[in-house]
Amino acid sequence: MIQKILHLLKENNIRTYLINTDVEESHELFFIKKNLDMKRMKNVSKYELTIFNDFEKDNVKMRGSATCQIYPDMSYEDIDSKIKSAYYAASFATNPYYPLPGPEESSGYNNSSDFVTEDAIRIMTEALFADDNSSDCFINSAELFVSKHTHCTISSEGVNVSYSYNTIEGEFVAQCISSQDVETYSDFYCETPDASALREKVTEVLKITRDRSIATKINTTGKIKAIISGQYVYDLLGFYLNRSSASMIYPKYSDFKLNEQVQNDNITGDSLNISLTARYPYSSEGIAMKDLPLLKDGILNNIHGSSRFCHYLNVKPTGVYTDIKVTPGTISINEMKKGKYLHIVNFSDFQMDALSGRFGGEFRLAYYCDGETVIPVTGGSVSGSILELSDNIHLSSETQKIKGYEGPLAISIENISF
Amino acid sequence: MQKKIKSHFSESLHKFKPLMKELLDNLLTRYEYISILSQESRGNVYRVSKSGISIADSVLLAGKGTVIKIYDKKGFAEYSFNSFDKEFIKTIPSLIEDRLVPVDKFITKCINHNVYPVPHEEKITFSKASSMIIDPETLDDNVIIEKLTSIHNKGLNYDSRILDCTVCFQYMHTDKFFLSANKDLEQSLVWSTGFVQPVASSGRETHYYHQPVSGLAGAEILDDMMKHVAPSCDNVLKLISSTAITPGEYDVICMPDVTGMIAHEAFGHGVEMDMFVKDRALARKYIGKRVASDIVTMHDKASDEIEAGSYFFDDEGTISSDTLIIKDGILINGINDIQTAMKLNVTPTGNGRRESYERKAYTRMTNTYFEPGNNSIDDMIASVKDGILLENASCGMEDPKNWGIQCMVNMAREIKDGKLTGKVYSPVVLSGYVPDLLQSITMISDDFHLSGSGCCGKGYKEWVKVSDGGAAIKARVKLS
Numbered sequence: 001m002i003q004k005i006l007h008l009l010k011e012n013n014i015r016t017y018l019i020n021t022d023v024e025e026s027h028e029l030f031f032i033k034k035n036l037d038m039k040r041m042k043n044v045s046k047y048e049l050t051i052f053n054d055f056e057k058d059n060v061k062m063r064g065s066a067t068c069q070i071y072p073d074m075s076y077e078d079i080d081s082k083i084k085s086a087y088y089a090a091s092f093a094t095n096p097y098y099p100l101p102g103p104e105e106s107s108g109y110n111n112s113s114d115f116v117t118e119d120a121i122r123i124m125t126e127a128l129f130a131d132d133n134s135s136d137c138f139i140n141s142a143e144l145f146v147s148k149h150t151h152c153t154i155s156s157e158g159v160n161v162s163y164s165y166n167t168i169e170g171e172f173v174a175q176c177i178s179s180q181d182v183e184t185y186s187d188f189y190c191e192t193p194d195a196s197a198l199r200e201k202v203t204e205v206l207k208i209t210r211d212r213s214i215a216t217k218i219n220t221t222g223k224i225k226a227i228i229s230g231q232y233v234y235d236l237l238g239f240y241l242n243r244s245s246a247s248m249i250y251p252k253y254s255d256f257k258l259n260e261q262v263q264n265d266n267i268t269g270d271s272l273n274i275s276l277t278a279r280y281p282y283s284s285e286g287i288a289m290k291d292l293p294l295l296k297d298g299i300l301n302n303i304h305g306s307s308r309f310c311h312y313l314n315v316k317p318t319g320v321y322t323d324i325k326v327t328p329g330t331i332s333i334n335e336m337k338k339g340k341y342l343h344i345v346n347f348s349d350f351q352m353d354a355l356s357g358r359f360g361g362e363f364r365l366a367y368y369c370d371g372e373t374v375i376p377v378t379g380g381s382v383s384g385s386i387l388e389l390s391d392n393i394h395l396s397s398e399t400q401k402i403k404g405y406e407g408p409l410a411i412s413i414e415n416i417s418f
Numbered sequence: 419m420q421k422k423i424k425s426h427f428s429e430s431l432h433k434f435k436p437l438m439k440e441l442l443d444n445l446l447t448r449y450e451y452i453s454i455l456s457q458e459s460r461g462n463v464y465r466v467s468k469s470g471i472s473i474a475d476s477v478l479l480a481g482k483g484t485v486i487k488i489y490d491k492k493g494f495a496e497y498s499f500n501s502f503d504k505e506f507i508k509t510i511p512s513l514i515e516d517r518l519v520p521v522d523k524f525i526t527k528c529i530n531h532n533v534y535p536v537p538h539e540e541k542i543t544f545s546k547a548s549s550m551i552i553d554p555e556t557l558d559d560n561v562i563i564e565k566l567t568s569i570h571n572k573g574l575n576y577d578s579r580i581l582d583c584t585v586c587f588q589y590m591h592t593d594k595f596f597l598s599a600n601k602d603l604e605q606s607l608v609w610s611t612g613f614v615q616p617v618a619s620s621g622r623e624t625h626y627y628h629q630p631v632s633g634l635a636g637a638e639i640l641d642d643m644m645k646h647v648a649p650s651c652d653n654v655l656k657l658i659s660s661t662a663i664t665p666g667e668y669d670v671i672c673m674p675d676v677t678g679m680i681a682h683e684a685f686g687h688g689v690e691m692d693m694f695v696k697d698r699a700l701a702r703k704y705i706g707k708r709v710a711s712d713i714v715t716m717h718d719k720a721s722d723e724i725e726a727g728s729y730f731f732d733d734e735g736t737i738s739s740d741t742l743i744i745k746d747g748i749l750i751n752g753i754n755d756i757q758t759a760m761k762l763n764v765t766p767t768g769n770g771r772r773e774s775y776e777r778k779a780y781t782r783m784t785n786t787y788f789e790p791g792n793n794s795i796d797d798m799i800a801s802v803k804d805g806i807l808l809e810n811a812s813c814g815m816e817d818p819k820n821w822g823i824q825c826m827v828n829m830a831r832e833i834k835d836g837k838l839t840g841k842v843y844s845p846v847v848l849s850g851y852v853p854d855l856l857q858s859i860t861m862i863s864d865d866f867h868l869s870g871s872g873c874c875g876k877g878y879k880e881w882v883k884v885s886d887g888g889a890a891i892k893a894r895v896k897l898s
Binding site for chain 2: 029031035066085092093118129130141171175181182251253353356360362364381
């Protein structure tokens with residue numbers, strides 16, 4: 001297929017192009033309680049072609065682009081027609097010129113795990129149900145996806161890279177019927193079968209669910225120190241990943257500037273040290289991705305993004321990052337739990353708005369301490385602005401590693417409304 | 419009245435169909451039940467903003483491929499693929515037999531099987547298509563970009579505090595055929611969506627106002643977008659001086675988009691009956707019981723061409739229907755997919771939907787709405803002494819198990835003594851217990867509006883096109 005596309009690009013005299021392909025084979029299992037309800041298998045190949053059209057408008061050099069999907073069954077005539085349409089469309093997508101990246105050596109990135117699919121299915125299914133032994137608190141349902149991918153990027157600028165990556169991911173719902181009948185949703189992700197991490201997660205989620213079943217509705221409101229743990233730490237700190245993206249800074253949605261303090265001018269708590277981490281060896285444009293410092297003591301060290309927006313901002317293109325690593329703090333979660341606090345471990349749907357900096361959500365389980373006793377509570381909500389509250393945050397010394405994030409397990413924030 | 423035209427079925431899918439009929443016959447010699455769903459979904463996304471102009475094929479919900487569903491004496495298995503090569507297709511029966519069916523043997527240690535009977539289907543054949551006024555596939559890209567650019571420029575020049583005005587138009591043309599021993603169905607659907615989204619800043623904080631347009635329609639929806647520019651810009655300028663609301667219980671008027679989110683997130687997900695099978699939905703215990711005030715009637719309806727969630731048959735070959743969920747406050751029925759209907763021994767409602775041929779079918783909503791009532795919105799506002807008007811729903815999360823509700827609303831306008839004061843709060847989290855909210859409904863507006871600009875996920879994935887809305891409601895809710 002790639003040869004077919006390249007041949008037609010040449011025939012159509014297309015000088016600038018970018019091709020991304022992904023070939024995936026996956027096995028998927030769907031469980032209800034400990035019963036297999038459905039099994040699936042998938043073999044799909046995807047081809048995405050971006051065509052660029054350079055021209056001048058009012059004496060300014062412009063570069064338009066249009067992206068199209070090529071399906072495996074397409075004939076020469078079908079692909080030829082797609083290319084012609086995309087080239088025509090690109091002449092209307094009038095954007096200031098920017099160069100595409102040329103070939104780059106991979107920076108030593110190596111994430112190619114390998115395993116036998118059937119082994120991964122067995123190991124992860126056994127791990128999922130290994131500690132599901134209680135009659136009143138159990139796994140209600142689960143889904144497991146084991147996938148193997150081969151990705152390839154080719155461009156007119158000489159990029160020709162390919163790499164393989166594997167993923168094992170899924171989700172499960174824990175249910176507890178002992179007091180109130182409640183449930184907790186959780187997901188998991190790894191690149192090689194990791195039975196112990198999954199077992200640990202299942203155990204933790206079963207415990208949270210059991211606690212939620214005895215949680216009482218919170219009636220108190222006001223301001224409090226909130227300790228937020230788990231996935232939501234990534235959601236919160238992901239604000240800095242989003243705000244430092246060239247695509248946010250260029251249209252002025254974000255006011256972040258290189259080498260300036262972006263956390264807070266009056267930090268009295270922990271300063272943030274965040275790195276961008278590469279999930280894949282190359283970006284979709286063929287830029288070699290490597291780990292980069294993002295914030296050092298709250299100061300912005302890098303702006304990340306595609307060649308287009310980075311060129312507009314006159315910074316080196318890095319590729320678009322989705323993953324971060326955050327330096328842990330020096331105090332433990334137990335040390336955070338001094339005085340009155342609300343430790344939130346499960347939200348209905350935590351929202352962090354990258355534009356306004358405001359965050360919030362209804363919590364399904366939190367531990368409320370009035371200064372003396374701790375009780376599990378549910379049904380309340382918290383809200384705040386990270387722009388206003390980032391002066392006095394503390395990161396835990398305990399860490400976690402989840403999809404897209406490695407860093408502190410918990411963050412404590414003073415004066416959150418609840 | 420402008421003349422409507424019908425969507426055309428894909429020629430390449432038609433050419434592929436005999437090959438799939440051959441495969442179906444082959445597989446039916448080995449398995450008691452086989453169905454084949456082939457899909458071609460294609461469309462473009464046009465976007466104009468200060469960041470630039472982009473034209474791209476739609477990716478989400480798009481694609482061309484096939485899913486085969488097999489009954490293997492105990493339960494179901496599926497194989498998804500997108501190679502249309504004849505030689506590859508010849509290998510599919512052995513691929514299924516060698517690599518898919520035996521997966522069970524790797525997990526025998528901890529797992530049993532859900533056992534289902536063989537699906538029974540009535541004989542049916544049809545080919546249907548949705549209608550539109552302007553086929554977006556026949557429009558020149560330049561015409562669409564010019565229209566969007568003029569809308570974008572109007573927004574950008576509206577006020578110096580406006581940083582950007584992103585304008586987007588997207589259409590999707592989806593053709594599907596479904597084959598089984600008794601069924602040969604074809605459908606061709608076109609939906610279009612768009613939005614106007616001005617962004618304004620007050621310094622470090624930036625706010626947006628998202629105004630969607632949508633329909634089971636073509637490019638005619640572009641004409642609706644220009645009229646939304648000025649109101650959307652006025653609203654975003656109010657949002658930049660918004661403050662946080664004091665948490666508490668309020669009398670509220672929910673505009674149809676917020677009502678729709680309540681119908682969809684708070685109640686709709688709770689009557690997806692695959693959740694009944696898993697014992698994950700409280701609604702199962704409330705069939706035939708009161709769940710809302712007696713002025714509330716709610717539907718999930720795919721069967722008429724009313725909005726982007728409509729279709730003629732679902733992704734399991736079940737004919738679409740109009741499901742009456744709540745009638746005069748009483749919970750009447752839920753919605754289901756085929757496996758769920760088999761497990762619960764109820765009639766299939768035609769709500770088995772897939773994100774694409776690549777994904778499993780789940781019970782999913784279509785067009786979910788509250789029926790209109792008898793009150794004008796002005797009268798509803800006038801009836802509130804101290805409360806909030808909620809509009810511009812942004813997102814929500816379901817909790818079928820405990821009927822909790824959490825919806826984020828972008829704009830909350832203060833009402834005092836029956837009048838809007840001009841004070842605005844943002845963002846606001848609407849939360850509470852669903853039956854409390856539905857039973858607190860005391861007024862329903864006489865207008866009716868559905869919005870299908872977004873997609874619905876099951877948990878955090880499995881996106882399908884839906885619409886929701888209906889009328890404005892007056893209720894009492896918790897806001898924070």
